Amino acid sequence: MTVPIPLIAGNWKMNGLAASLDEARAVAVGLGTFRGGRVAICPPATLIERLSRALAGGPVLVGGQDCRAEASGAFTGDISAEMLVDAGASLVILGHSERRAGYAETDAAVAAKVGAALRAGLEPIVCVGETLDQRQAGEALAVVTEQVRGSLPAELATDAFAVAYEPVWAIGTGLTPTIAEIEEMHVAIRATLREMFGARSDTVPILYGGSVKPSNAAEILRATEVGGALVGGASLKAADFLGIIEGL
Ligand code: PGA
Numbered sequence: 001m002t003v004p005i006p007l008i009a010g011n012w013k014m015n016g017l018a019a020s021l022d023e024a025r026a027v028a029v030g031l032g033t034f035r036g037g038r039v040a041i042c043p044p045a046t047l048i049e050r051l052s053r054a055l056a057g058g059p060v061l062v063g064g065q066d067c068r069a070e071a072s073g074a075f076t077g078d079i080s081a082e083m084l085v086d087a088g089a090s091l092v093i094l095g096h097s098e099r100r101a102g103y104a105e106t107d108a109a110v111a112a113k114v115g116a117a118l119r120a121g122l123e124p125i126v127c128v129g130e131t132l133d134q135r136q137a138g139e140a141l142a143v144v145t146e147q148v149r150g151s152l153p154a155e156l157a158t159d160a161f162a163v164a165y166e167p168v169w170a171i172g173t174g175l176t177p178t179i180a181e182i183e184e185m186h187v188a189i190r191a192t193l194r195e196m197f198g199a200r201s202d203t204v205p206i207l208y209g210g211s212v213k214p215s216n217a218a219e220i221l222r223a224t225e226v227g228g229a230l231v232g233g234a235s236l237k238a239a240d241f242l243g244i245i246e247g248l
Pocket residue numbers: 011166170171172173174209210211212230231232233234
């Protein structure tokens with residue numbers, strides 16, 4: 001049976017100045033000879049190149065937090081997948097709920113970005129997740145599986161991507177779903193990937209994200225079909241991020 005290699009990715013969001021490079025270095029040092037999975041940090045775009053240089057040859061991968069679907073052009077303020085690669089990134093978070101909500105990103109827009117990222121050689125981490133209203137209305141499973149279907153290009157010919165299940169109501173709130181709710185969703189996402197891409201998608205890690213911290217990481221990471229974590233706030237401090245990685 002093929003199983004995904006776990007991935008723990010830190011999403012620094014719009015946090016981090018040059019001094020934060022020390023936190024990332026401390027993560028690399030703290031990992032030492034850790035072989036339990038892959039670890040990535042996704043800093044703001046301004047730090048990608050410096051972080052890539054600082055972490056070169058070590059165990060921590062560097063990723064972006066978004067990219068544009070086009071490779072270049074008159075898109076003031078935007079960054080393409082090629083630019084992220086050029087700066088040293090090997091992954092990119094796409095379709096984060098903060099982008100979906102704040103920039104009206106649709107599933108189709110996310111799918112176009114996924115295609116662009118893969119063409120540029122980046123591994124996309126594709127985020128999906130329901131709002132509190134949708135969960136309370138009993139729509140969580142339908143909403144999330146529909147997002148998975150719409151946010152991944154149907155012609156995807158690779159398993160070099162990850163999906164992150166991030167309930168919107170759990171992000172930055174300290175709230176988390178029960179383990180049973182996480183497992184139910186991850187099993188449904190796995191089944192959707194199987195339907196779309198067949199058995200080769202069995203190696204795609206399905207990450208959980210939303211208020212992951214050292215105290216709840218081990219239990220979440222042990223849950224069925226949880227292949228890692230996407231960590232926001234707790235990835236900003238090396239000690240907390242390392243504490244989460246220890247849960248693998
Ligand atoms: P959080 O954020 O860990 O701070 O809840 C997770 C995310 O938005 O990726």
